[in-house]
Amino acid sequence: MSSWRSDRRIWDISQTLRPTNEQGGLPVWPGDTQFAFERTWTMEDGSPVNVGRMTMSTHSGTHGDAPLHYSQTAPDIASVALDPYLGECLVIDATDVSGGAISVGDLPHIESADRVLFRTFARFPHDEWDGDFTAIDAETIEWLALQGVKLVGTDAPSVDPQESKTMDAHKAVLKHDMRILEGLVLDGVSEGRYELIALPLKIAGGDAGLTRAILRELPDA
Ligand SMILES: Nc1ccccc1C(=O)C[C@H](N)C(=O)O
Numbered sequence: 455m456s457s458w459r460s461d462r463r464i465w466d467i468s469q470t471l472r473p474t475n476e477q478g479g480l481p482v483w484p485g486d487t488q489f490a491f492e493r494t495w496t497m498e499d500g501s502p503v504n505v506g507r508m509t510m511s512t513h514s515g516t517h518g519d520a521p522l523h524y525s526q527t528a529p530d531i532a533s534v535a536l537d538p539y540l541g542e543c544l545v546i547d548a549t550d551v552s553g554g555a556i557s558v559g560d561l562p563h564i565e566s567a568d569r570v571l572f573r574t575f576a577r578f579p580h581d582e583w584d585g586d587f588t589a590i591d592a593e594t595i596e597w598l599a600l601q602g603v604k605l606v607g608t609d610a611p612s613v614d615p616q617e618s619k620t621m622d623a624h625k626a627v628l629k630h631d632m633r634i635l636e637g638l639v640l641d642g643v644s645e646g647r648y649e650l651i652a653l654p655l656k657i658a659g660g661d662a663g664l665t666r667a668i669l670r671e672l673p674d675a
């Protein structure tokens with residue numbers, strides 16, 4: 455049998471990109487560009503093919519922040535190495551965390567991990583903006599960096615609180631040259647180890663890149 459065939463289970467942990475409207479739709483950071491999708495050419499109108507066009511923020515839906523997002527002199531998303539976005543990761547259930555941010559005391563015992571994803575929502579708010587999301591303390595980022603973690607992901611729209619002006623968690627990430635995934639959908643994903651595949655789009659000058667993020671069951675799990 456071909457070694458490419460795999461029966462390993464896959465979890466799609468990406469938001470569905472679609473317009474925001476009265477019924478809900480894609481939650482967008484307050485004041486940022488709404489997601490829009492339209493057809494430039496349609497077969498209905500005699501075109502041989504359908505072709506679309508999108509307008510969006512670089513931080514729409516599930517995305518990876520570039521270091522350039524939080525530092526003027528840091529690399530854009532097209533320039534960062536891809537290995538942090540690919541490989542074994544640990545999903546931590548932080549749905550019971552109170553007090554606005556995940557503190558060091560909220561962390562379970564971590565044997566070792568290169569990548570850590572936090573589930574903060576019991577149910578992901580697919581159709582409305584929730585500004586009261588759970589952020590991550592800068593000390594927690596520091597502690598994870600000491601454990602060798604090179605990527606931190608969250609189902610929240612940011613690692614810092616919505617009203618933060620100091621961006622302490624982002625700054626801790628910058629200090630340790632870690633990578634960030636935001637807006638993951640971790641409903642139905644239990645705590646444990648998985649393979650992460652979440653490559654951000656290669657946008658020159660991009661302060662972030664949208665990503666189709668998935669988890670895959672580890673071999674021989
Ligand atoms: N769109 C924004 C507009 C203004 C301020 C922040 C945002 C963000 O998207 C935050 C973000 N997702 C982050 O990387 O923390």
Ligand SMILES: [Zn+2]
Nearest residue numbers: 513519636662
């Ligand atoms: Zn972001």
Ligand SMILES: [Zn+2]
Nearest residue numbers: 519612613634
């Ligand atoms: Zn961010």
